[in-house]
Amino acid sequence: NAGVTQTPKFQVLKTGQSMTLQCAQDMNHNSMYWYRQDPGMGLRLIYYSASEGTTDKGEVPNGYNVSRLNKREFSLRLESAAPSQTSVYFCASSESVTNTFGSGTRLTVV
């Protein structure tokens, strides 16, 4: 059972570079989420998608864009990376509210 798969696991970017974090789930869940986790700040919601074709802003959406490509896939794009976006990023999916998480992407922006 793969569950939620995130790629890449690690990434180092230079300030101003762009990249896309990929997420796929194989549980046929309708909802998908992108979080960032920082020391002392906890898990904060960046964007979520309640169903295929819809996306909504979370608590900290600035500097990010998302695409719900299909029911399985939900990608997070950083158009122009900034050091403040150094964080661990988690993708999650759910059918109700209980989130199932991927293993995370550790992103460093230098």
Added chain:
Amino acid sequence: EDQVTQSPEALRLQEGESSSLNCSYTVSGLRGLFWYRQDPGKGPEFLFTLYSAGEEKEKERLKATLTKKESFLHITAPKPEDSATYLCAVPAGNNRKLIWGLGTSLAVNP
């Protein structure tokens, strides 16, 4: 404003020394409280959902309880493999989003 506060921030126990973690919440109309476990370098893993005051759930050495203002995660005779960060969360807004506490980092020494 909806809020979740966890205490203590960190807890160190000897193997076999029972204790409790606290999660207090301020939400308008509780629609569930979730406990997760997070190991270093991994995504949070779902443990329990509690829906109403007085409800209890158990899993191995863990028991979660809920009152109208807070939840406790009781750890009975912990083992070193119980070492992890324990997170609690409550649904907010349109029920698709979770508000997360900062977690309690538990270390169990052999």
